[in-house]
Amino acid sequence: MKIIESELNKVKECMQKGFTDPLKNNTLLNFINGTSKRIRSTLALLYLKAHNREITEPVYNLLAAGELIHDSSLLQDDVLDGSDTRRGETTIAKEFSSKISILSADYLLSIAMEKLLSLDNKEILEIFKNCTKKMSEAEIKQYFLRGAIPSKEEYLEICKGKTASLFTAILMSAAILSEIEADTAGKLAEKFGMVFQIRNDLEENSALVDMKNKIATANTIFGVEKTKFLLDNYQEEMRDLLEEVSDNSYKKALEELIEVYVR
Numbered sequence: 001m002k003i004i005e006s007e008l009n010k011v012k013e014c015m016q017k018g019f020t021d022p023l024k025n026n027t028l029l030n031f032i033n034g035t036s037k038r039i040r041s042t043l044a045l046l047y048l049k050a051h052n053r054e055i056t057e058p059v060y061n062l063l064a065a066g067e068l069i070h071d072s073s074l075l076q077d078d079v080l081d082g083s084d085t086r087r088g089e090t091t092i093a094k095e096f097s098s099k100i101s102i103l104s105a106d107y108l109l110s111i112a113m114e115k116l117l118s119l120d121n122k123e124i125l126e127i128f129k130n131c132t133k134k135m136s137e138a139e140i141k142q143y144f145l146r147g148a149i150p151s152k153e154e155y156l157e158i159c160k161g162k163t164a165s166l167f168t169a170i171l172m173s174a175a176i177l178s179e180i181e182a183d184t185a186g187k188l189a190e191k192f193g194m195v196f197q198i199r200n201d202l203e204e205n206s207a208l209v210d211m212k213n214k215i216a217t218a219n220t221i222f223g224v225e226k227t228k229f230l231l232d233n234y235q236e237e238m239r240d241l242l243e244e245v246s247d248n249s250y251k252k253a254l255e256e257l258i259e260v261y262v263r
Contacts, residue, residue, distance in 0.1 A: 001042055001046075001253065001257075003046075003049075003249060003250065003253050004042065004045045004046060004049065004250075004253075007045050007055050008038055008041060008042065008045070010055075010060055011038065011041045011045075011060060011063045011064055011067065012033065012038075014060045014061060014063070014064035014115075015032055015064040015067055015068055016029070016032070016033075017064075018111060018114060018115075019032075019111055022104075022107060023092070023096070023100070023104065027092060027095065027096075028092070028104050028107070028108075030089075031071065031075075031086075031087070031089075031092065031104075032067075032068065032071050032108070034087040034088070034089060035087045035088060036067075036071075036087065038067060039196065040063075040066050040067065040070060040166065040167055040170050041063040041066065041067060041170075042257065043167065043170075043171060043189065043192055043254075043257065044059075044063060044066075044170050044171050044174040045063070046250050046251075046253050046254040046257065047171060047174070047175075047180075047185060047188070047254060048174055048175075048178050048180070049250035050242075050245050050248060050250040050251040050254055051178070051180050051245065052246075052248075053178040053179075053180065056177065056178075058118075058119050058177050059174055059177050059178065061115045061116075061118055061119060062115070062116070062119060062124070062170065062173050062174055062177060063170065063174070064112075064115055065112040065113075065115040065116045065128075066112075066166065066169070066170040068108045068109070068111055068112035068115070069108075069109065069112045069128075069131075069132065069166060070166060071108050072105040072106070072108040072109045072112065073105070073135060073139075073162075073166075074086060075091075075092060075093070075101045075102070075104050075105035075108070076101070076102065076105050076139070077139075078091040078092070078093045078094075078101055079093050079098040079101050079102060080139070080143065080213075081209050081212075081213055082212075082213075083209065092104055109132075116128055119177070121173075121176070121177070123176060124173045124176060124177075127169045127172055127173055128169050128173070130165075130169075131165045131166055131168070131169035134160075134161040134162075134165040135161060135162055135165055135166065137161055138157070138158045138159075138160070138161025138162035138165075139161075139162055141154070141157075141158055141161075142158050142162065142215065145158075145215075145216075146213060146214045146215055147214040148216070149216045149220060149221060150216060150221065151221075152221055152222060155216070155218065155221050156194070159193075159194050159197040159198060160190065160193075160194060162197070163193050163194075163196060163197035163200075164189070164190045164191075164192075164193025164194045164196075164197065165190075165193070166193070167189040167190065167192055167193030167196070168186050168189040168190045168193060170189070171185045171186065171188065171189035172185050172186040172189065184241055184244075187237075187241055188238055188241045188242070191234045191237055191238050191241075192234075192238060192258065192261070194234055195231055195234045195235070195258075195261050195262055196261055198218045198227065198230070198231060199231070199261055199262075201217040201218055202217065202218065202219060202227070218230070231262050232262065234262065235258060235259070235262040238258050239255070239258070242254065242255065
């Protein structure tokens with residue numbers, strides 16, 4: 001996104017600080033530098049900028065940590081899903097082995113923890129502790145529901161844990177560091193994360209992977225019309241949460257981002 005392009009580049013640079021690639025041919029470094037939406041950082045940067053906050057070094061460390069946690073989860077997903085490609089490249093699990101993919105995921109997580117510890121903020125550490133726990137619990141629950149159609153409540157709880165919890169942890173923590181009211185930020189991030197996961201489930205490639213792994217998606221559980229209604233509701237709730245923010249170019253970009261993922 002052009003309006004925060006320089007800030008996103010700084011997040012990417014921060015991700016590499018303290019990083020020594022343990023794999024051959026800089027494979028892991030290339031993975032974290034590969035094509036990525038960095039949507040979690042995008043949401044946080046636009047939200048902070050919409051509130052007229054400067055992006056400080058601690059915030060960059062936080063966002064880099066959040067992206068590394070996400071990348072770590074992708075390396076695990078590639079093993080769970082048996083994926084051969086990720087971001088247009090051969091997965092680490094395919095190129096080396098599933099064991100190396102899991103060890104690489106642990107390595108990224110350790111770098112992320114170093115960056116979070118550098119913030120010296122117990123509240124943020126607690127937020128991320130709860131987040132990573134929820135992510136793992138949701139993935140395990142989804143695994144054991146393969147071949148079954150979960151209830152609506154189970155599906156939404158899985159979406160909240162595996163995806164929305166990291167959006168929430170990142171934006172709440174960024175708000176804390178920037179002295180913005182964190183609860184509202186957390187509510188917005190959770191709703192955005194839910195939309196992001198539901199929309200991702202409906203994309204053709206993701207739907208094919210889910211079908212292969214016998215994972216039910218929103219259209220199967222809710223039906224097409226009710227899924228659209230659910231997404232529209234989330235969008236309306238996010239708009240309401242942004243009402244208190246003064247109009248500016250970053251708020252407009254944030255509203256456009258929400259519109260793109262609900263559409």
